[in-house]
């Protein structure tokens with residue numbers, strides 16, 4: 420589904436509890452995202468950001484509460500339906516590094532191709548656009564094992580864009596990127612969210628950048644897990660207790676964290 424004319428709730432969490440083997444690691448997660456929302460999940464190491472992302476991607480079950488996609492329980496979709504609704508970019512290393520960049524990005528079209536995997540003209544356009552948008556033209560024929568971590572990260576994002584889903588979930592998409600590429604990719608993702616009315620959710624440790632760029636933020640603190648626009652979270656002093664105050668303090672004036680000297 421693409422280019423929806425008006426906003427609607429594309430992904431919601433209600434009283435969501437996530438964890439492993441029936442044991443919750445975070446509860447009380449509530450948020451509601453519209454189409455076009457560029458959203459980050461933030462919080463300290465080990466709080467449960469990746470677990471939440473994998474739960475939203477239906478790669479693991481939630482413990483209680485609900486995750487709604489386009490108003491319906493995530494569990495009510497089969498895997499092919501979900502593959503046309505959401506794409507996922509994980510940090511885990513890629514199994515098929517023997518593929519070329521182009522071949523890997525083409526795999527993004529798999530949910531739409533026939534059983535032999537033939538690409539239509541539309542599929543090829545989507546692949547080309549993803550390659551151009553992520554600046555991969557000059558390396559499109561290289562094998563993935565020949566790439567740097569940062570290049571590979573851009574290829575994985577290109578594959579998700581080629582999949583052209585209304586929801587894109589990314590786990591720490593900027594980890595291996597230099598400052599220029601971090602900003603470039605985040606701005607590109609935001610632009611894509613706005614121009615094509617996609618809901619984009621990503622986990623990150625770059626809170627300052629997220630405050631500047633995101634429409635909404637989900638702050639996992641293991642207690643209330645505040646959610647809202649960055650300015651609302653600043654107003655509610657939500658950022659002030661993320662880290663121990665004797666180490667880093669949040670400056671609401673600049674929206675940045677400062678090292679406590």
Ligand SMILES: Nc1ncnc2c1ncn2[C@@H]1O[C@H](COP(=O)(O)OP(=O)(O)OP(=O)(O)O)[C@@H](O)[C@H]1O
Pocket residue numbers: 439444462463464465466467468469470471
């Ligand atoms: N497969 C698993 N089985 C059991 N516990 C797990 C599993 N994966 C992660 N955990 C635990 O769940 C908690 C949250 O982990 P998660 O990776 O979601 O945190 P995170 O916020 O993404 O951390 P980081 O910022 O370090 O990437 C941690 O305590 C972790 O040890």
